[in-house]
Each structure stands twice: as C-alpha cells, then as structure tokens.
Amino acid sequence: MECLTEIIPGLEEAVTKDLENDPDVSEYVVIRTCNRLEAYAAADDNHAVRLRMEETVRKAIPYEHRDFWYILQDDECIKHLFTVVCGIDSLIVGEDQIQHQVKDSFAKAQKEGHVGRVLYSLFNNAIVVGKKVRTETELNKGAVSVGYASIELAEKKIGSLEGKNIAIIGAGDMAGLIAKNLAGKGPRTVFVSNRTFERARELAKELGGTAVGMDRLTEMIAGSDLVLVATSAHHDVVSREMVENAMASRPDRPLLLIDVSVPTNVAKDAGSVPNVTLSTMASLDAIAAENVARRKKEISAAEKIIQQEMAKIAEDRKTEAADAVIRGIGMMSERIRQTEAEKAKHALSNGADPDETVDALTRAIIKQLSADIIKNLRKAALNGEDDVVDAASKLFSPSGKE
Structure with a gap:
C-alpha cells in the first residue's frame, strides 16, 4: 500500500x-x-x-x-x-x-x-x-508473512535452524527478505547462489555467508539442510536429477526444499525423492492464512483487556479531582507541621516546659488545620448550601458514626 x-x-x-x-x-x-x-x-x-x-x-x-x-x-x-x-x-x-x-x-x-x-x-x-x-493473548502469535512462515515451516519440518546449513538460490528482494529471517535463526552456514554471481556475493556478505556459483548447485544442495529457492526463472532451476544426486551422498539426512518462486523453479517430482520435502508458496500461504484466522479469533480477548483498562482509566478520572484536593491538604498540613515544629524546638531550646510545649504545638496545628474548614462551613450554612454541610458531615463525622 x-x-x-x-x-x-x-x-x-x-x-x-x-x-x-x-x-x-x-x-x-x-x-x-x-x-x-x-x-x-x-x-x-x-x-x-x-x-x-x-x-x-x-x-x-x-x-x-x-x-x-x-x-x-x-x-x-x-x-x-x-x-x-x-x-x-x-x-x-x-x-x-x-x-x-x-x-x-x-x-x-x-x-x-x-x-x-x-x-x-x-x-x-x-x-x-x-x-x-x-x-x-495469542494475537501476535504465528507467522503471517512469507518470511516468517518459511521459518515456521522449516522448524516444523527439520527442527531448530540453529547449527543447520542453509542454501539460498536467488538474490532478489524476496530471496533477500526471507534469507535475512532464516539467517537470524543462527544457522552454521549460509550459502547463496544466483545467476548473477556478483549479486550472490553481495547478499552472502549481508548474511555473513558464502557465495556459490550456479554450476555447483548439486554440491551446495548436498551440504544443506534447507534450500530456499526464490528466482524469476521460467524453468526448473532445481531438477529431480539434481536432488537425487545431492541426496546420494547423504541418504539418511533430511532435506527441506522451499520454493517461493512464481512460477515454481523446483521440479514438482523432486519432493518424491526419499527423505526430501518440497514446499511451495501455496504451503506458506496456507500457514499464513491459518495464523491470520487464529489471530482474528483472539481479537475479542484483546478487546476485553482494552475494556478493562478503559474502566480503570474512568475510575482514575473520577478520583482525579479528589486526588488534587488530597495533595493540597497534604502540602498545607506539612507546611503547618513544619512551622509549628520549628516554634516548638525554639521554645524548648529556651527552656520551655516540654509538656506545655507539646500541648501548645498540637493545639496550634489543630487550630490552623480546622480554621478554614470551620469558616467555610459556617459560610455555606448561612448561604443555604446544604449539600456542602452534608458533605462535611460525612467527611468529619465524629468517630463511630457513619
């Protein structure tokens, strides 16, 4: 797009x-x-x-x-x-x-x-x-692109790619994209072959691999666990005979061929060679489609989490105004406490009676904390603001009463 x-x-x-x-x-x-x-x-x-x-x-x-x-x-x-x-x-x-x-x-x-x-x-x-x-949720699980579907398919067929040998036939955009995904899985060796050898060398350098001439395809396939074919040729680049000859030297070692070329560039009967599995773009598309369908089923679970988080935000919003008032009360109370504490310390350093000093300290704090509340509450009562009086009654009701 x-x-x-x-x-x-x-x-x-x-x-x-x-x-x-x-x-x-x-x-x-x-x-x-x-x-x-x-x-x-x-x-x-x-x-x-x-x-x-x-x-x-x-x-x-x-x-x-x-x-x-x-x-x-x-x-x-x-x-x-x-x-x-x-x-x-x-x-x-x-x-x-x-x-x-x-x-x-x-x-x-x-x-x-x-x-x-x-x-x-x-x-x-x-x-x-x-x-x-x-x-x-499983919303982001499973490959939905050809590149990642190739990895998923490969790991299903031949296990972890770590330590495996991978061969790439082709050096175009599709080959490069998928090859980078495969190379990121820690293979032991990455071989790259292309009709234009210079392009093979460039991609091999990007992948930390080795460029191989097209005249050595059979040898390259023989040494690989996975062969990705992504070329633009209009004929079979990998024939059944080539695969048979490659497998002759390693008959018991599985080989996976993934052909993403359109049209296909691997002989259709190459997959019938013993211990060889051939997968095409159709196989990868099927994996991607299956994973897309699975992801879509997870949308409702994801939306439920979103709704839960939205509800939390709504709750936070409701208490936001109160939180601001609470912070203000805390700051005002702390200022009063610090001021009166300094006065008490000064009085004690000048020989004042400790009991009288503590009594004066607590009285001063209580008086200052309640002064504005009492003044505003009386004002509300005179103005007929019964809701303010009711709210104050709930907030400052004597201990033991609702």
Whole structure:
C-alpha cells in the first residue's frame, strides 16, 4: 500500500503546523506509518480545535480521499489508540511493528517538548495495554508473512535452524527478505547462489555467508539442510536429477526444499525423492492464512483487556479531582507541621516546659488545620448550601458514626 502522505503530499506538514500554531492545543503527538497518519492532541477547547482541524484537512485532502479520515474525542480516541497499539486496527492483525512506531512517535514528541501530563499518561497506558495484550493473548502469535512462515515451516519440518546449513538460490528482494529471517535463526552456514554471481556475493556478505556459483548447485544442495529457492526463472532451476544426486551422498539426512518462486523453479517430482520435502508458496500461504484466522479469533480477548483498562482509566478520572484536593491538604498540613515544629524546638531550646510545649504545638496545628474548614462551613450554612454541610458531615463525622 502506498503511504497516505505520498498519496496526499503535504498532509503531515499541514496537520503538524496546525497543531503547533493552534492556541487551544497544549500537547500533541503525530504518528505516521506506511498506511496511516494520526494526530493526538490535548486541548483547552475541543470543539474549536476540531473545527480548525476539519478545515485544515478539507483543504489538504482531495475529495475522493475524504472518506478515509475521521476525528475522535475523549473515550473514543483513547480506545482507538489502544486498538492501534495492540495491532487490532492493522492490515496484519496483531503486528508488532505498530507498537514500536507508536513508541518512536511518542518519544519524538517528548523530545520536541510537545508532550505534557495528559498525553504522557495516555501513551504510557496505551503501551502498557499493548504489552498486556501480546502477553496474555495469542494475537501476535504465528507467522503471517512469507518470511516468517518459511521459518515456521522449516522448524516444523527439520527442527531448530540453529547449527543447520542453509542454501539460498536467488538474490532478489524476496530471496533477500526471507534469507535475512532464516539467517537470524543462527544457522552454521549460509550459502547463496544466483545467476548473477556478483549479486550472490553481495547478499552472502549481508548474511555473513558464502557465495556459490550456479554450476555447483548439486554440491551446495548436498551440504544443506534447507534450500530456499526464490528466482524469476521460467524453468526448473532445481531438477529431480539434481536432488537425487545431492541426496546420494547423504541418504539418511533430511532435506527441506522451499520454493517461493512464481512460477515454481523446483521440479514438482523432486519432493518424491526419499527423505526430501518440497514446499511451495501455496504451503506458506496456507500457514499464513491459518495464523491470520487464529489471530482474528483472539481479537475479542484483546478487546476485553482494552475494556478493562478503559474502566480503570474512568475510575482514575473520577478520583482525579479528589486526588488534587488530597495533595493540597497534604502540602498545607506539612507546611503547618513544619512551622509549628520549628516554634516548638525554639521554645524548648529556651527552656520551655516540654509538656506545655507539646500541648501548645498540637493545639496550634489543630487550630490552623480546622480554621478554614470551620469558616467555610459556617459560610455555606448561612448561604443555604446544604449539600456542602452534608458533605462535611460525612467527611468529619465524629468517630463511630457513619
């Protein structure tokens, strides 16, 4: 898929500039991937910011692409970010790459000074949810790309690739992509062969392997546990005879041939040679499709975790105002305590009676702590603010009473 910002040149710049210059936007994070552009903002006036952003986007996006953008607020926005980070909203369900992309975008916004308390909390929560979903569900398990499906298939057929010998026939993009995945599994040796020897040498260098001429294919196959064939030829590059000759020197050692060429480049009857298994792109597609289906079944479990985390955020929001008051009470109480403690220390150093000093200290603290409460409670009663009086009654009821 083409990048959204390539389809619509200047969109990312326009959105970022709008957020940067909007007087009501206090924080923002912009996320760009190959198929999405998302902006998250904390604002003093959501409605005003929304109207201005809609105008910016309307100017930047051609009419035929306007169905692909939307604006979400509050809980819908939070849930969407959680869904994105978990990989539920991805082209490949459960992909891990999006989590790294969100982390990188968040880190970039922090570095540039665009993140405050609101988005710091939101994105940290999102990253935690993403980790939890990947730990507690199977949403990101199983290969869904040809490269990883090749590894999954190979490990099913011949066990761990660590210490095995791998041969790559072909040096194009597909061969390189899959070869890098296979080489990352710790094989003992990686051989690379290609019609153009120089390209074989380049890929072999990237993989830390050895380039082999096409005239030595039989020898290379004979020394390998796994052979990946990914060429663009229109004929069989690996014949049955070649495989038979290779196996003659190691008849009891299994050989896996994976042919991802289109059309296939390994003779169809090569897989009937004893101790040889031949798999094609169809086999890999089947593995990927099976894993995609399995991942989709895990979406409901992932969404349940998201709902649980959303409920926790809602609870935190309810106590947020109270927490601010509690912090204020704590700070005020500490100031009073420190002031009166210093007075008591000074009195004691001047020979004051300890009992009288302690009595004066406690009385002074109690008086200062209760002074504003008593004053405001009387004022509320005079103004007929019964709800304030009732609340105070619940908060400061004598011990033993509800």
